[in-house]
Amino acid sequence: xxxxxxxxxxxxxxxxxxxxxxxxxxxxxxxxxxxxxxxxxxxxxxxxxxxxxxxxxxxxxxxxxxxxxxxxxxxxxxxxxxxxxxxxxxxxxxxxxxxxxxxxxxxxxxxxxxxxxxxxxxxxxxxxxxxxxxxxxxxxxxxxxxxxxxxxxxxxxxxxxxxxxxxxxxxxxxxxxxxxxxxxxxxxxxxxxxxxxxxxxxxxxxxxxxxxxxxxxxxxxxxxxxxxxxxxxxxxxxxxxxxxxxxxxxxxxxxxxxxxxxxxxxxxxxxxxxxxxxxxxxxxxxxxxxxxxxxxxxxxxxxxxxxxxxxxxxxxxxxxxxxxxxxxxxxxxx
Amino acid sequence: xxxxxxxxxxxxxxxxxxxxxxxxxxxxxxxxxxxxxxxxxxxxxxxxxxxxxxxxxxxxxxxxxxxxxxxxxxxxxxxxxxxxxxxxxxxxxxxxxxxxxxxxxxxxxxxxxxxxxxxxxxxxxxxxxxxxxxxxxxxxxxxxxxxxxxxxxxxxxxxxxxxxxxxxxxxxxxxxxxxxxxxxxxxxxxxxxxxxxxxxxxxxxxxxxxxxxxxxxxxxxxxxxxxxxxxxxxxxxxxxxxxxxxxxxxxxxxxxxxxxxxxxxxxxxxxxxxxxxxxxxxxxxxxxxxxxxxxxxxxxxxxxxxxxxxxxxxxxxxxxxxxxxxxxxxxxxx
Numbered sequence: 001x002x003x004x005x006x007x008x009x010x011x012x013x014x015x016x017x018x019x020x021x022x023x024x025x026x027x028x029x030x031x032x033x034x035x036x037x038x039x040x041x042x043x044x045x046x047x048x049x050x051x052x053x054x055x056x057x058x059x060x061x062x063x064x065x066x067x068x069x070x071x072x073x074x075x076x077x078x079x080x081x082x083x084x085x086x087x088x089x090x091x092x093x094x095x096x097x098x099x100x101x102x103x104x105x106x107x108x109x110x111x112x113x114x115x116x117x118x119x120x121x122x123x124x125x126x127x128x129x130x131x132x133x134x135x136x137x138x139x140x141x142x143x144x145x146x147x148x149x150x151x152x153x154x155x156x157x158x159x160x161x162x163x164x165x166x167x168x169x170x171x172x173x174x175x176x177x178x179x180x181x182x183x184x185x186x187x188x189x190x191x192x193x194x195x196x197x198x199x200x201x202x203x204x205x206x207x208x209x210x211x212x213x214x215x216x217x218x219x220x221x222x223x224x225x226x227x228x229x230x231x232x233x234x235x236x237x238x239x240x241x242x243x244x245x246x247x248x249x250x251x252x253x254x255x256x257x258x259x260x261x262x263x264x265x266x267x268x269x270x271x272x273x274x275x276x277x278x279x280x281x282x283x284x285x286x287x288x289x290x291x292x293x294x295x296x297x298x299x300x301x302x303x304x305x306x307x308x309x310x311x312x313x314x315x316x317x318x319x320x321x322x323x324x325x326x327x328x329x330x331x332x333x334x
Numbered sequence: 335x336x337x338x339x340x341x342x343x344x345x346x347x348x349x350x351x352x353x354x355x356x357x358x359x360x361x362x363x364x365x366x367x368x369x370x371x372x373x374x375x376x377x378x379x380x381x382x383x384x385x386x387x388x389x390x391x392x393x394x395x396x397x398x399x400x401x402x403x404x405x406x407x408x409x410x411x412x413x414x415x416x417x418x419x420x421x422x423x424x425x426x427x428x429x430x431x432x433x434x435x436x437x438x439x440x441x442x443x444x445x446x447x448x449x450x451x452x453x454x455x456x457x458x459x460x461x462x463x464x465x466x467x468x469x470x471x472x473x474x475x476x477x478x479x480x481x482x483x484x485x486x487x488x489x490x491x492x493x494x495x496x497x498x499x500x501x502x503x504x505x506x507x508x509x510x511x512x513x514x515x516x517x518x519x520x521x522x523x524x525x526x527x528x529x530x531x532x533x534x535x536x537x538x539x540x541x542x543x544x545x546x547x548x549x550x551x552x553x554x555x556x557x558x559x560x561x562x563x564x565x566x567x568x569x570x571x572x573x574x575x576x577x578x579x580x581x582x583x584x585x586x587x588x589x590x591x592x593x594x595x596x597x598x599x600x601x602x603x604x605x606x607x608x609x610x611x612x613x614x615x616x617x618x619x620x621x622x623x624x625x626x627x628x629x630x631x632x633x634x635x636x637x638x639x640x641x642x643x644x645x646x647x648x649x650x651x652x653x654x655x656x657x658x659x660x661x662x663x664x665x666x667x668x
Binding site: 083140141157158160162163164165166167168169170171172174175176177178179180186187188190255258259262263264265266267292293295297298301 | 417474475491492494496497498499500501502503504505506508509510511512513514520521522524589592593596597598599600601626627629631632635
């Protein structure tokens with residue numbers, strides 16, 4: 001690796017990145033400046049077991065390498081669904097991938113490509129991507145929260161990913177914040193996700209409207225159940241009920257975000273996910289709830305939107321490579 | 335420092351430690367094995383401003399040094415109330431110490447004793463003490479929770495203290511866990527501290543009894559307001575109402591502890607503070623609430639009691655010295 005960098009110093013260093021999702025499998029060549037040099041995506045064969053998906057990964061990575069003939073990547077980074085063990089490079093048992101149990105994915109891919117491989121869960125990888133190349137550049141501590149179907153997150157604490165036991169830290173969606181609301185799929189009452197996710201917002205909107213009632217939200221949902229995104233879109237059109245629902249949503253987000261301030265003391269909260277497309281409509285309500293509840297020392301911490309969108313996981317996976325590559329360079333020269 | 339260790343290798347390395355509380359000022363010489371070699375305490379002159387307390391610290395430290403003539407400490411560690419800036423060694427504005435605003439305490443003490451000084455907030459220092467020398471020995475990640483008048487805590491994450499912005503991480507008492515209960519002193523509703531502290535337990539007990547009603551709890555409180563410790567003591571005597579109040583208390587603790595699992599993923603939760611004296615009576619209820627609410631991957635994380643009692647802060651302050659001393663030794667030899 002070091003030799004290659006030395007020999008071909010004029011070529012930008014790059015990493016191969018994989019973002020293994022339950023729906024889509026994405027691969028890219030990412031430059032050390034965080035730019036996506038080449039990209040490929042296909043539907044994940046999530047029901048076909050690990051062998052089928054590993055074959056998909058091999059073929060996508062080979063395709064990306066073919067597209068970049070001059071580029072020798074310094075390593076491979078993988079973002080995959082948790083639970084996984086980042087140290088062991090092992091995917092443990094993701095609920096979205098059938099048949100995956102303790103798959104040593106990093107080792108399998110490393111052997112095929114004779115390259116160093118790093119594995120991280122998707123939320124942590126996205127947090128890392130936003131921290132290195134997105135909204136969180138330059139801060140020491142950052143919480144990334146993705147609000148869409150569920151609520152997930154990743155924490156950068158004092159300059160590194162917060163892992164905890166088995167890499168399971170930052171299960172932000174399942175902190176209890178209230179006694180109200182419907183039971184969460186996890187079985188508990190009052191989870192942040194159960195009251196503040198896009199799903200919860202859509203459910204509240206569906207309960208306040210009916211199919212064919214002529215409401216803006218049902219028009220946007222084609223009279224099916226209303227989604228969180230439908231509420232955002234209706235509010236943007238000026239719909240009063242949608243605005244009120246977003247005020248409630250902002251309040252729940254503000255309560256959860258205040259907990260994140262008190263517990264992690266980040267320099268910044270970065271909000272991503274589908275509902276962050278309505279951030280301009282939510283921002284005042286979030287800020288108001290946080291001002292009301294956060295202790296004074298935390299009140300000036302900004303909440304901002306994510307910058308990398310769907311590419312956060314890929315860019316973050318590549319960041320794992322650059323980060324660890326730099327560390328090993330330092331160690332070998334130290 | 336290194337020279338001294340080399341010359342007098344047979345003498346146990348030791349550190350001076352200060353635990354600056356709003357009520358008591360404690361000082362000790364602590365061995366590198368975590369033993370208190372000598373100890374002194376006096377009431378903190380909390381209302382007299384920083385100069386008076388700094389004079390107290392000087393005189394206590396000098397006393398401790400006199401008591402240990404053969405012992406040359408490798409540094410001085412200070413546990414002090416937050417908010418404080420551990421990097422700058424600065425006490426910012428603790429509510430329990432009048433007139434303290436941005437006092438560079440580490441520098442002041444370092445100059446007087448010509449020694450390296452490290453400063454940490456009291457909850458983080460206690461967490462560090464329990465981790466290095468108490469209940470948390472050997473784990474990578476640990477949450478220390480102290481449940482007494484309020485609820486505080488410190489987090490060891492992946493082998494080091496979790497600081498966050500301005501050292502303000504782990505303000506555990508002020509995470510929102512419910513919409514029930516009385517307003518917290520911080521102004522919010524539903525803080526962990528407001529429903530699960532010893533104060534909250536005592537308040538519930540006082541509301542369920544009356545002075546001179548002949549109840550076990552009022553007998554123990556001499557017919558004054560019932561304290562959390564009174565409830566524990568009455569339950570230990572078999573009082574049915576006290577037991578029921580402890581069941582409620584255990585449930586609130588279990589809800590808060592579950593959040594700590596999901597957010598920090600520690601290998602262990604260590605409970606200290608006055609209410610931990612009733613841990614044997616609370617343990618089953620805490621475990622039951624956690625089993626009910628924690629996601630499966632977190633359910634086998636143990637909750638144990640702290641081992642260092644009142645000395646956790648002092649031992650933790652000394653641990654700051656040993657930890658940083660070892661790091662600088664490694665750096666100078668590396």
